[in-house]
Amino acid sequence: MQRLVLLIASLILSSVVLAESFRVTDIRVEGLQRVSAGSVFAALPVRIGDFMDTVEIQEATRSLFATGYFADIQIGRDEGVLVITVKERPAISEIVLEGNKAIKTEDLMKGLRDNGLSEGQIFKRVTLEGLGQELQRQYVAQGRYSASVKTEVIDLPRNQVKLQITIDEGKVAxxxxxxxxxxxxxxxxxxxxxxxxxxxxxxxxxxxxxxxxxxxxxxxxxxxxxxxxxxxxxxxxxxxxxxxxxxxxxxxxxxxxIEEGEVFKIGKVELAGDPILPEEYIRMLVLVREGDTFSQVLMTTTSDYITKRLGNEGYTFAEVKGIPELNQETGLVDVTFFIDPGKRAYVRRVEFRGNTKTKDEVLRREMRQMEGASAKNTDIEYSKLKLERLGFFKEVQVETNEVPGTADLVDVEYTVEEQPSGSIGATVGYAQGTGLVLGGNIQQNNWLGTGKRVGISVNTSKYQQVYSFNYMDPYFTVDGVSRGFSVFYRATDFSQINVASYSTNTYGANLNFGYPISEVERLGFGIGYTNMYIKTGSRAVQEIRRSPNLIEGIDSNFITESDLQTLIDEVNAANTNPISGGAPALDFSSPIDEVVNTLNNPEGFIDANGDRFDSFPFTLSWAKSTLNRGQLATRGSSHNLSLEFSVPGSDMEFYKLRYSGQYFQPIYGDFTLRFRGDLGYADSYGKTSILPFFEHFYAGGFGSVRGFKRNTLGPRSTPAATYDVVGPYFGAQGPGVGAEDTDGDGSYDTFQGGYILCDQTRDVIYKQGADVCIQDKLRASVIGRDDLPFGGNVLIEGSVELLFPLPFIEDQRMLQTAFFVDTGNVFNTNCGFYQQNCFDVDPGKLSASYGIGLTWISGFGPLTFSLSRPFQYNPEDERETFQFSLGTAF
Structure with a gap:
């Protein structure tokens, strides 16, 4: 109304002042503050030299008001000069929202901007009032009938205003x-x-x-x-x-x-239009049949199937409509599918958006839809899936856009969102079972955006020091042949990670190639060289080294058990103190070697095969993957089958066959079942007497059977034992305790020991703290129950998981949570006589647990947690309820 009054007043004034037509010699604009004079002249329908009368004045006023910049406009005349005096509308200095919770502030601000209300813009009261009413309607649509929106305009200096929007959301009815x-x-x-x-x-x-x-x-x-x-x-x-x-x-x-009506059945099913493909091919996609009860979902699904099929032939803009028609004579519904294929579409360009790190060529080589080729839905979608499988992106989206001005060209645009694909710099981490991990590393699966995998690491933990370099180019050739190599040095003390006590120093190198045999399958070949040195001590378990063992630093001599007893009797009878003299010395003059060499104790691996090995492992593998993502997959399956064996002539001759697979089955919405299985079998061949113990399989912990300590399932080692020794002289408290000053220097000699030869035949009795005779030769005792996990040559593992989304978290792409049931164990087809928890393959000995797990691919690295409860286990299994793995890079 105000605008109308001003307009009328302006026209009346103009008609009085400028009733006569005149020629404009100049134009002067007054009252401008923020609006430029150019904007006024661009909207003004008058130019210097034009003649103006009442009609032109009215037109000029309407044109200036139409810009929306001005609250008032006055037009006057100073002889031949046209004088335009304006009052600008105020500018919005600030917008304040209060009280909104159900609708986010950023969403409300976006709505304000879309309606021309944002900081720095010209304020329009009518727009603000309309927006307030629209917000009210949005809250009513959410069931908040008591909601109210109050708008207030606060004047500020310099012709500016502040918009205060106060919202009372009320409660949802x-x-x-x-x-x-x-x-x-x-x-x-x-x-x-x-x-x-x-x-x-x-x-x-x-x-x-x-x-x-x-x-x-x-x-x-x-x-x-x-x-x-x-x-x-x-x-x-x-x-x-x-x-x-x-x-x-x-x-x-x-x-x-509701008005239900009656049930109708299908009469004729016809095809109309231009099917392009032979009718029999189209008929195979039709889901509705004559005589069946009419179903709208089957009709629309049929239309979708035919549309996609035509899209696969390049008819991207094909339209297929199912048209039901009631036949009044028969009382049946005749269904006609009208097919309009349109023109065959071709791809002008394939473009990429959002790849701030990854180079275009890395994405382009995954494309199965080529530029210049016919646009095919299957190729476009499969290219999207290939990008998702790289594991470089959180999400991949694709759009097919028509090229303006053409009827048969499209542009295909892929939009990706990058995610972390490795770490660079120092590494600090902690993992249950391995402890604190320190070191420097560069490990990237997408090195500098090239898609190549490069790793350089210097890491140390309580059980291992590793220096390594690895490199892999997934596109060594343009047709997808991969090549990789690695060199490494590794020093490991396995006693620190729940494995039988021994340590190794290993260095070597590997070279491998991968060959694609289909879009989802690859064959792999690898050859390497490994040098290994195994270190053991007197506590080495029986399976690694013959036990009992001689003790380092003890003289290799012995005394018979009967001679020892005779001396003990003499000491007891005479009550003689050997320190003050008079006690006979123990005679250790007989060498022990000839006795030890006659023992028939079973050999350990090192006794039979040595402790230094040069080997040349060769690997054959087959892999097939239809997973939808490179990380945290939720659809598809993967299978990996590998055979590793040392080349004949190596110091170690063995082979290992292993299969691992997983399958995802969607069940409802975001709920998915995941099935996982791992099987392994290994053995020696040729000159190697038994499978090397450091090639054993282990089970328990993350990636295996949760709820059990890492590597603790399966066979245990046989505890080591050592032969008993005694001192060379009788001491104050009996044999083997005291010493004598034999060289006259005023001090007692350093303790020297010897072994005791048994006189009687006795069975071997391994018992904590008990002295026994072994095979009628030497007396020995067990030095501790060092029966740590030793692994085996047969692995069986499996699990079932129910993947589900976490509530109240919008972005689930970097999270995966699951209820799980894990089962598995390690078996050995060649158990030692004294090994604990060692069984041949027996399904009844499988251990199992259930629980809940969470994996989060964070910017600091992967974090994995599980809370589980074993419900089936063997006596020697070591259980663990809470498990986690944490890594961070900086």
């Missing part, structure tokens, strides 16, 4: 009752199960499904309609839907009126 009227074929419970909205129940405070929202009700009505249409109710209608609100605006009552 609860649904007290949903009433269905007119349904006869299906009862209320069956139909209401289709609804996302529910009436208030005892679980509503958790599920919030009783909170009314217009969008949810619209979806529920569509599902109700589809339910009837899919079951032949072609004339189904819902004449009305009423939503009633209680006076206090906190309760909602919904009534849905």
């Amino acid at each position: 609860s649904i007290e009752h949903i009433n269905l009227v007119g349904n006869n074929a299906f009862d209320d419970d069956e139909l209401l199960d289709l609804f996302e909205l529910k009436s208030t129940g005892w679980l509503s405070w958790i599920t919030s499904d009783n909170k009314y929202a217009r969008e949810k009700l619209t979806g529920d009505i569509e599902r109700l309609e589809s339910h009837y249409m899919d079951r032949g109710y072609l004339k189904f209608r819902m004449p009305s839907t009423q939503v009633s609100v209680s006076p206090d605006k906190e309760s909602v009552y919904i009534t849905v009126n």
Whole structure:
């Protein structure tokens, strides 16, 4: 109204002052502050030299008001000069939102910007009032009937304003009752199960499904309609839907009126239009059949199938419509699929967006849809899947855009979101079972955005020091042949990670190639060289080194058991103190070597094969993967089968066959079942007497059977034993305790020992702290129950997981949570006589656990947690309820 009054006043004034036509010799604009004079002249329909009268003045005023920049405009004349005086609308200096929680501030600000209200823009009151009403409608659509939106304009100096928007969101009205009227074929419970909205129940405070929202009700009505249409109710209608609100605006009552109609069956099924493909091919995609009950979902699915099939032939813009027509004579529904293939489309360009790190060529080499070729839906979608499998991106999206001005060209645009694919710099981490990990490393699966894998590491932990370099180029050739190599040095003390006590120093190198045999399958070949030195001490277990062992630093002589007893009797009878003299010395003059060499104790691996090895391992592998993602997959499957064996003539001759696989089965929404299995078998051949113990399989811990300590399942080692020794003289408390000053220097000699030869035949009895005779030769005792896990040559593992999304977390792409049941164990087909927990393959000895696990691919590295409870286990299994692995890079 104000604008209209100003316009009329301006026209009246103009008609009085400028009733006569005159020629414009100049134009002067007054009152401008932020708006440029150029913007005024661009909107003004008058130029210098034009003649103006009342009509031109009115047109000029309307044109300037139409810009929206001005609250008032006055036009005057100073002889031949046209004088335009304006009053600018105020600019928005600040927008403040208060009270909003259900709708995010950034979403509200976006709505304001879309409607021309943002800081720095010209303020339009009518726009603000309309936006306030729209916000009110949005809250009502969410069931917040008591919501209110208050807008306030605060004037500021220099013709600026501050917009204060205060929101009282109120409460979401609860649904007290949903009433269905007119349904006869299906009862209320069956139909209401289709609804996302529910009436208030005892679980509503958790599920919030009783909170009314217009969008949810619209979806529920569509599902109700589809339910009837899919079951032949072609004339189904819902004449009305009423939503009633209680006076206090906190309760909602919904009534849905239904007209079911009758059930119809399908008559003829016809194809019309231009199918392009032979009719028999199209007919194979048709899901509706004559005589079946009419189903709308089968009709629309058939249309989708035919559309995709034509898209695979390059007809990207094909349209297929299923048209049901009621035949009044037969009472049947005839269905006609009208096919319009359009023109065959070709790809002009394939473009990439969002790859801030990864080079275009890395993405382009994964493309199966080529530029200049016919656009095929399968190739476009499969190219998207190939990008997702790289593991470099959180998400990949693809759009097919028509090229303006053409009817047969499209541009295919892939938009990716990068994610961490490695770490650079110093590394600090902690993992249960390996402890603190320190070192420097560069490990990148996408080195400098080239897609190559490069790793340089210097790492140390409580059990291992590693220096290594590895490199792999997945596209060594343009057709996808990969090549990689690695060199390494590794010093490991396995006693620190729940493995039988021994340590190794190893260095070597490997070269490998991979050959694609299909889009999802590869063959691998590898050859390497390894030099290994195994270190053991007197505590080495029987399976590694013959036990009992001689003790380092003890003279290799012995005394018989009967001579020792005779001397003990003499000392006891004479009550002689050897320190003050008079006690006979122990005679250790007989060498022990000739006695030890006659022992028949079983040999350990090192006794039979030595402790230094040069070997040349060769690897053959086959891999197939249809997983949807490179990390945290949720769809597809993967299979890996490998055979590793040392080349004949190596110091160690053995082979290892291993299979690992996983399969994902979606069950509902974001819920997925994951099945995993690992099987392994290994053995020696040729001159190597038994499978090298350092090539054993182990089980337990992450990636294996959770709920059990790392590597603790399966066979245990046989505890080591040493031969007993005694001192060379009788001491004050008996044999082997004291010493004598034999050289007259005033001090007692250093203790020297010897071994005791047994006189009687006795069985071997391994018992904690007991002295025994072994094979009628020497007396020995067990030096501790050092029966640590030793592994075996047969591995069996499996698990079932239910993957589910975490509530209240919007972005689930870097998280994976699961309920799991794990089972597995390690067996040995050649168990030692004294080995504990060692069994041949026996399903009844499989250990098992259940629990919940979480993996998060964070910017600091992967974090993995599990909380589990073993429910089937063997006596020697070591259980562990909480397990985690944490790594961080900086």
